[in-house]
Amino acid sequence: MRDVSTGRLYRTYAGYLAGVALGSACLTLMFLGMRSVMDIGGACAEGGPYVPVQPCPDGAALALIGGSFGLFAAAGLMIWFGSRLGKGYVTLVFLGWPALFISLGFNFLQYGLNPPPGQPVEWGFLVPGVLFWIIGIGPLLFGIWGWRAARSGRSTSAAVTLNRLSDSVTRPNAFEAGGSSSAPRDDDAVVEELERLSRLHAAGSLTDDEFAAAKARILTTERLA
Amino acid sequence: MTHAQRRTLNVLILVAVVAGIALGAWLWGAIA
Numbered sequence: 001m002r003d004v005s006t007g008r009l010y011r012t013y014a015g016y017l018a019g020v021a022l023g024s025a026c027l028t029l030m031f032l033g034m035r036s037v038m039d040i041g042g043a044c045a046e047g048g049p050y051v052p053v054q055p056c057p058d059g060a061a062l063a064l065i066g067g068s069f070g071l072f073a074a075a076g077l078m079i080w081f082g083s084r085l086g087k088g089y090v091t092l093v094f095l096g097w098p099a100l101f102i103s104l105g106f107n108f109l110q111y112g113l114n115p116p117p118g119q120p121v122e123w124g125f126l127v128p129g130v131l132f133w134i135i136g137i138g139p140l141l142f143g144i145w146g147w148r149a150a151r152s153g154r155s156t157s158a159a160v161t162l163n164r165l166s167d168s169v170t171r172p173n174a175f176e177a178g179g180s181s182s183a184p185r186d187d188d189a190v191v192e193e194l195e196r197l198s199r200l201h202a203a204g205s206l207t208d209d210e211f212a213a214a215k216a217r218i219l220t221t222e223r224l225a
Numbered sequence: 226m227t228h229a230q231r232r233t234l235n236v237l238i239l240v241a242v243v244a245g246i247a248l249g250a251w252l253w254g255a256i257a
Contacts, residue, residue: 009230013234013237016234016238017238017241020238020242021241021244024244025246025252026249027245027246028245028246028248028250029249029252032253032257057257059253060257063253063257085234195226198226201227
């Protein structure tokens with residue numbers, strides 16, 4: 001029989017992975033929706049006396065608007081459940097930013113460099129393409145730099161910034177002043193305690209039974225808090 | 226989380242990314 005802590009861990013996994021899958025699904029929808037609009041020249045509108053009629057491709061509005069709202073939902077899931085898994089998993093949510101701007105920038109660049117036959121390079125697409133890549137790649141490089149520095153224990157400005165960013169979203173209930181039914185749980189402390197136990201268990205200092213008992217006690221205490 | 230659980234989760238994250246892309250492409254095919 002599965003114990004309660006395992007069930008809780010699996011629910012956390014499921015919630016976090018759902019956030020990851022939803023995020024990449026929304027990015028894909030926005031990527032494909034954008035391409036469908038670019039296939040007809042990059043803009044579409046209908047209605048109004050002075051608006052040139054260029055009907056939008058089927059599904060483009062839904063994909064672009066639904067996709068962008070879905071990204072927020074995905075980030076919420078990843079932050080909510082990732083906070084229970086550890087700060088590293090919350091930090092992954094920031095990869096959504098470069099993923100969004102690099103993929104959409106790719107569309108701009110591809111369509112800008114491959115204009116219809118007989119037409120010059122489309123600067124109206126190239127300029128936003130380059131801007132999107134700068135907006136996407138800049139923070140990505142900064143993040144990788146900070147992550148590498150943090151891993152090797154160096155406290156560079158990039159590492160400190162990344163750490164602060166992660167901290168700012170890792171505690172989603174930090175702004176609730178008694179709004180919830182119970183006192184805000186310190187999930188970080190619980191995760192740290194469990195990680196410490198796991199290390200002791202892996203090192204052989206704790207037997208399987210002792211580890212299971214200690215883990216159950218920590219999780220029970222947390223539920224009662 | 227144990228080291229093995231962490232490794233499993235990391236693999237599952239990659240699977241979720243690929244599954245999400247497939248889901249997005251399928252949804253696009255359904256609405257476009």
